[in-house]
Amino acid sequence: MVDVTPRPLAELTTLRTGGTPERMVDARTQDELVDALRFAWATGDDWLVLGGGSNLFVGDDPLEGTVIRVLTRGIERLPSPHEGRARLRVQAGHDWDDLVAHAVAEGLAGLEAMSGIPGTVGAAPVQNIGAYGQEVVRTLVEVDLIDEATGEVSTVPADELGLGFRTSVLKAHYGSVPDRSAVILSATFDLAQVGAQPRPVAGSQLRTALGLTEEGTATLSEIRRRILEIRAGKGMVLDTEDPDTWSAGSFFQNAVVSASFARSLPPECPRWPVEPDLDPVLVIPLAAFDGTVPAPETREPDVKVSAAWLIEQAGIRRGFRLAPSRAGLSTKHALALTNRGGASAAELAQLARFIRARVHAEFGLMLQPEPVLVNIEL
Template sequence: MTEITPIPLAQLTTLRTGAAPERMLDATTTPDLVDALRDTWARGDEWFVLGGGSNLFAGDESFYGTVIRVLTSGVERLPSPHEGRVRVRAQAGHDWDALVAYTVEQGLAGIEAMSGIPGTVGAAPVQNVGAYGQEIQSTLVEVELIDESTGEVSTVPASELGLGFRTSVLKHHYGGVPLRRAVILSVTLDLAEVGDAGRIVRGDQLRRALGLAGDAAEGAVPLGWVREQILRIRAEKGMLLNPEDPDTWSAGSFFQNAIVPESVALQLPPECPRWPVAPDLDAVTVIPLGAYDGYIAPTQTVRSDVKVSAGWLIEHAGISKGFRLPRSRAGVSTKHALALTNRGGATADELAELARFIQARVQAEFGLLLQPEPVLIDVEL
């Protein structure tokens, strides 16, 4: 590890806010990262790790503690116990989109719809990143991590991470602390080996985004084509980082799409986009012949939760693309209502004021309180 002169977080985060912290360490290898974390924990410092800075909203005051920059990188291809599949292990500091590009080039399917998502590999499982119906939990096998409580390094299966919609046991939720305080060192994915043949796109959300009509069985499409289309869509929405475009000076989607019971979703306008988030429980019941007594229990109706579009709620609460509060340098993206942007020199207070205003308007109109998606450091909404 290397202790460096602290750099203002405004220079290291895509929202461009935050002063220089008290202390900053760089870790370029996994042993460096382990040493930096153990040293910081032994000192009793407040701390957080910083990857790509694309999911962090830092306050205007200096963070009184240690910031550890995760600069590790590297990808290795491993055998999978499943036929027709390959495992890929990537270091926590590796650029996420670079990993997606690598898998597409190698003909490995499973994360291509998540092209263009900024940030690092280690951050991806923490909030179970996803896009267009594809989430990392669908391919995640395990992570290597180090726990703050013990300082020990271990390999943890995905099943123990509590993965849900944009969440895990490792995530700092607004107003709370993670259930498990630990830092990911590497991530292992299990991907389908499809080569140049591509794969059939089955998810309705992804098919709509790609403009694929009709039955999913019509044929496979190349992974490279899927990636190109997703990158084009994200660019049109201002969701690809561009130093010349203030619409991209954001943390991506600032608010999470709301997850509500089906009964609540039914009270929203029918035109509000929504997607079920629970699996279809159309399971086959198998009763051994020797145990069959002529009675089959009636099927119970299970109502699923529903994901509703936060962007739609914002726009229909009267917040248009490009909206700004008077005399504020923070504004809603001109391309995407879900992105709060720094239009140049905005303070964290200005962005927080805009976020609170949007929350209040949506809650007044629809009765739902939108929750922030970025990790908030010394900022309150």
């Protein structure tokens, strides 16, 4: 690990906010990252791991403690125990979109719809990132991580990470702490070997985005190219010349609500069913077991609804600002809160609070922020 002169996090986060930490460390190898974390934990000081800075909203006051920049890189191809598949083990600091580009070039399917998502590989499982029907949970096999409680490095199967809709046991949700305080060192993905030929495209969300029928086909490179075009059109591909991309991506999560609540929303509100648990675990205390197993409960699956639609229907249009604030919605996408140039974290927080209040007043639903908030409150 290498101590470096601390820089304002406004220079290292895509929202361009954040004060200067007391100490900053660059970790370029896994051993350096482990050493830096163990040292920070031993001191008992505050600490923050920084990857691409694309999922952080940081306050402008100076930060106490240490910021550890994860700069590890590398992709290792491994055999898969499943026929027709291959595995990629990737260092935590590796750029996510670079991984997707590598997988597509190698003819490996499972990540292509997540092209253009900013950030690092180590952050992807924490957030269980996803787009157009693909999610990390569908291909992640395991992660190597280090636990704060013990300082030990271990390999953890994906099914022990509590991966759900934009969440995991490692994520610090707004107003809470993570269930497991640990840092990912590397992640391993199991991908289908499909080559460069056109093939059927699974998933209605992805087919709709690509303009394909159920019988339509596309190559991995065609899917990647089209997704990058779509994301760029929404200001969701980082561009130093475009203020619409000076954001943390989608600032608010698409809300997952009960089917009954979804019916209370206008029918025009875009919605998608959330896949139900097809194999729920039923636990019957031995003392209460009478030899019969009750029929499984049936209920309607939850529904994911469009936060962008709710925001716009609450009267907040793309490009909206609270004058004279330098924070505003993207002119291309209602979910992206953007720094139009020199905006403070306080200005962005004011805009976020205004949007939440308007949507709640109009639809009775409180939108939840997607980025991790550091040194700032909504």
